[in-house]
């Protein structure tokens with residue numbers, strides 16, 4: 001009786017629901033699962049942020065509809081944080097837009113820029129909303145393969161001229177989910193030149209800007225000269241402050257792009273709960289030491305995992321950023337079968353690379369979101385089947 005839209009039918013399969021189902025089933029059977037599948041911090045939100053929410057929520061002024069454009073105090077706190085971190089000045093009135101988590105902004109943004117049949121240039125493998133948002137807007141994703149031989153950077157020269165002509169958007173995400181790859185300023189410079197030449201809007205997803213190791217500091221695309229002409233950058237408090245469930249992030253950059261996204265959103269949502277916005281201010285103003293401490297926890301886990309996998313003879317490179325390790329499957333098996341086998345035989349959950357797109361085939365992703373003791377235990381279990 002019901003007919004689904006062409007758009008919903010053309011979404012790529014959302015593999016993660018299937019994985020969730022398999023995980024729940026395994027848990028229900030009482031099996032001792034080690035879950036390296038989810039990209040969700042296992043540590044709690046810092047106490048002062050929770051206390052800030054509690055206090056703010058007592059004030060009835062926070063109980064009404066929030067301002068669509070976000071509270072001025074939050075936009076100002078974002079501008080200060082940004083200036084501090086990247087040395088880039090943003091106008092809190094026109095160049096910053098708070099979001100109900102960056103995923104919603106990323107998914108809604110193409111509604112303002114794509115018409116039926118327009119293309120967006122999407123890395124593959126990638127965070128799924130790049131493709132989803134494009135398809136919901138009537139656009140078509142053109143896949144830019146991220147290959148190991150190119151350090152998981154897209155090869156812009158490969159993109160055919162006829163596709164460039166029909167493209168409006170390009171997605172860039174470094175530090176990268178799922179590959180853990182990073183990008184340097186020379187690549188960002190290339191992206192800006194390419195976007196200028198082909199009249200593209202650049203969507204930069206910087207969800208992992210603060211999760212980096214060995215002294216490495218990711219930069220922002222907005223640091224590149226001329227970037228403000230064409231870039232909208234998405235940031236999130238989710239990974240940085242262990243706030244995935246809170247739903248708060250922001251977009252910043254070119255004011256016309258920000259205004260267009262604000263217009264889309266004013267027709268869809270009604271802002272972030274004000275008490276959460278005030279807690280967000282507390283987060284952005286908290287001492288940077290918290291972030292350093294979190295990174296050293298992840299770095300230690302990364303080192304245990306990499307050393308363990310190497311001792312099994314697996315081929316792995318330690319990521320300089322993100323809490324993901326992107327691993328070439330050590331046997332001749334596709335990523336869904338290999339992940340299924342790990343769950344079946346040793347109760348370890350990993351994410352099959354193909355879940356992020358066809359160029360993710362041949363890889364699995366492990367997330368550093370369990371303790372180093374659990375990681376050691378996972379290595380012991382893998383040793384038994386090696």
Ligand SMILES: *Cc1c(COP(=O)(O)O)cnc(C)c1O
Pocket residue numbers: 039100101102103104127173177205207235236237238239244247248249
């Ligand atoms: C986690 C993540 C986000 C952030 O999502 P929120 O909606 O802000 O929680 C954005 N981009 C990527 C690539 C991510 O992995």
